[in-house]
Amino acid sequence: MLFFRLIGSALLLRVANVWSGEVMATGIKQCSSGRIRYLTQSEAANLDQELFNEYKFSVDQLMELAGLSVATAVARTYPPSTYQSALIICGPGNNGGDGLVAARHMALFGYTVAVHYPKRTPKPLYENLFEQCKRFGVNIVEKLPPAQDLANNYKILVDALFGFSFKPPVRDELKPVLNTLIDSGLPVCSVDIPSGWHVEKGPDSSHALKPAMLISLSAPKLCARPEILNDTKHFLGGRFLPPEIITKYNLTLPNYPAQDQVVQLSC
Template sequence: MTALPTALYTAAQTRELDRLAIAAGTPGAALMQRAGQAAFNALCERWPEARHIAVLCGGGNNGGDGYVVAALAHDAGLQPRIHFLKSPDSLSGDALTMAERCRALHIPMQPLSVEALPVQADVLVDGLFGTGLSASLSDEAARVLTALDALIVPRLALDIPSGLSADTGMPLGAVLRADLTCTFIGLKRGLLTGQGPVYTGELQFADLQVPRDVYQQVPADCLVPTPTALLASLPPRRLDGHKGRYGHVLVIGGDHGFAGAPIMSAQAAARCGAGKVSLITRPEHVVMMIARQPEVMARGVNEPAQAQSLIEAATVIAVGPGLGRDDWGKGLLELAMSSGKPLVMDADALNLLADMDNVGAADWVLTPHPGEAARLLKADSAAIQHDRFATLESLHARYGGTVLLKGLGTLVQGDAGRALITEGNPGMASGGMGDVLTGVVAALRAQGLSGYDAARFGAMLHARAADSCARDKGELGLLATDLLEALRLNLKIESLKVERN
């Protein structure tokens, strides 16, 4: 196994990589053998005491991989038993070859059904449905997967947990949850977003020795950014630098009773390197802001027009946290949108945007959670989550700029590409996390990053800060304000990057 790659592919793209590898001279049987060997090695490492191995085989290459695992288990002195959904006699190609090898080794084989489950196994090896599955399962197949999932037996999935869409990360009726998934040739995007991480368990990757030039022929569908790339994208700090060099973030929000959201955004912007941070809010919230973070310049306004001078002075405007949807919030949003300044829009700014006509293609970063995305697209939240990639594409096509779709496996899309964020933890499911993210993205944008870079690296930095907090004190009770110092610590290497000429 190798480290997880940063390039993600759809199921169709992975099949093309497979085809190109075979065309380049690697026989399909060799790829199948390598996949089975990689999976068997992972099985032995994860469950070294396992002896009774139940190998679940469907048709096609996924089942063929399973037959290879069974043969390897037999050769290692273990006791494999094959449970097939499709009779080995009806297979073809490389899968048939591997099944015949197992038959020659006298490995026990039997049909798999709800009435005949491998209840005595030490480990289940799932080779039932691979990445070719794109439509909902038949009722019988769903019943089988549901019955298997109820067994209290460790599971190893070959390439992808059966029943999970490789493209969306959503169940196709039922899913056999894995404790460990070994995926091959191309890292499937659905394993990392939607509900993919819920069903995948530990994820390992094997490229099966596919030549590098094969990957160059199939552009990745999506990329996973790295911390190194984050630091490389930030402009170096000069020895003679001053606050004017690092941007002025203006946060707008906090209608009556909603002071906390914009205050957290402003604090996050300050902690992520913005040279100056200002806040426009209701007058009664100014003292609260100064008490929490005196470095932030707070101005209270009752009329949107009173904000004009600060809007003109800003480098980037973060608008939406606690903004409300009344005339005060609407007026401030209209001023921000007409300013021509780069925008980071969240919360009520998105809800107000959803009711506007003839908008789009602005220099902005939109940061919706699924509910806000549903309002922006006039859809329901279930449809939004059913295919997060399709949602992302629709939002970008409709509104332009950069879109950051929050959730498990946060997605970012701009004109420069598409990214998926793998960091983060369930402790982030608490109020105010999105407000902090808004400030993070705005601070990075103010320091010279493009909207796309600020969004993808801001989302990664935000999630890494949350992971740092969870490692130190656990996920339960994690608060948005806990991230403020962790954000700074996750950027501390940047302090060593000093421009000396």
């Protein structure tokens, strides 16, 4: 009887492995809760608007949760005990706001944090987040050092320059900032989308950002498919989606462990 049970278990394991391999071959990542569905750019925008308009979330409410997720994922992979100093590069939109929130949380986690915020948004929300960073001891870098000099002061970079609303090409005023991220030689953790990438197709040139880690928010976008990310470590954060939205968008997402704010998607 035991022999047949062992044979049966082995057969089930083999079938599971074959099925998993077939899933990977189709570009659909297999997780603890099944297959992941990746959002198009328009779906990501529509989902956000539904959260604001139908579910009555505020921008700063979701930004706080997203920034906390980013800081948590960074600390899990690049702990402050080893990667003490971090530079966060923030853009003018919501992605930059996520970066400002992440900077504050990373300071609380024990990092020595600096922020470069070259194009500041003149709105109370962003001004308040920026002021909070300063009050929590975050250093403000007005002039970004050359790429080859960043390693003298920092161990890790967080890319919060462009989010899922980005459409190429990069504006001239922000090209030098993106090029510094690309050429730094330091580990880069991108927030939701690697800056400069097409949200659905991924990088469009050989001189594109190659982040060491991506933290997708709410749900991964099409550019985060395994065959595009390759060996980039991939986390999902933003644990705030209502059940109805998950059903409406057919989002098959992995379960978050216990009370965690992030879940790792890549192996």
